Amino acid sequence: MTIKEIIKILPYESPFHFVDGLSAISDDGVTGHYTFKETEFFYAGHFKENPITPGVILTECMAQIGLVCLGIYLMRAELSDDFKPQIALTSSQVDFFLPVFPGEKVSVISEKEVFRFNKLKCKVKLFNEKNELICRGTISGMLKPNTHD
């Protein structure tokens, strides 16, 4: 399964699509990136006249790259024309160290901890362009191929 195919299958759309590309993927983990555009919708309100990327959005970016992209790859054997991944975030524990400003590019590195009985749990880190750690944590979700029935 190619990186292009994974990104095409992602069930997200602007303004809630936080994956630009993946640079590596394997059964053990994934590395990907996203650049926060200055026009992202949340900068209008977070914060008043002081745009900073919300932690929940950083968590979402980590989950979309680290959990969902990896999950699609791990489920590739079950891929079919009807394949639509069914996804639910089930837990996240994230510590934040540095802010991310409009226009910054971030990289996500995710390592698989467990993938069993449709539950994927990953250790995920997010870095800025200077390779400084922005945030890190553990994110879990349930992933199932959803054939139309």
Next chain:
Amino acid sequence: MKKEELIAKLKTIVQPYIQDEEAFKNLTEETTFVGDLKINSANLVDVILDVEDEFDIRIENDEMERMLSVKAAMEIVTSKIAKE
């Protein structure tokens, strides 16, 4: 392993994941994980993984699907321990 001992161990394992305190307090063999204890699907996987660690066994997909109640969990664990 005695039945009471097994139930006590299972009780300790499920405790962090339960939502329904009342059902947990009154836990019996007939108690179901999702219906009664209101454990979510992701935490049910955690229960299974913790059961594997506690009893040093490996649970397969079909067994996971059958493991809906305390009773079913006890049966699966008991049969696995016997095989070791």
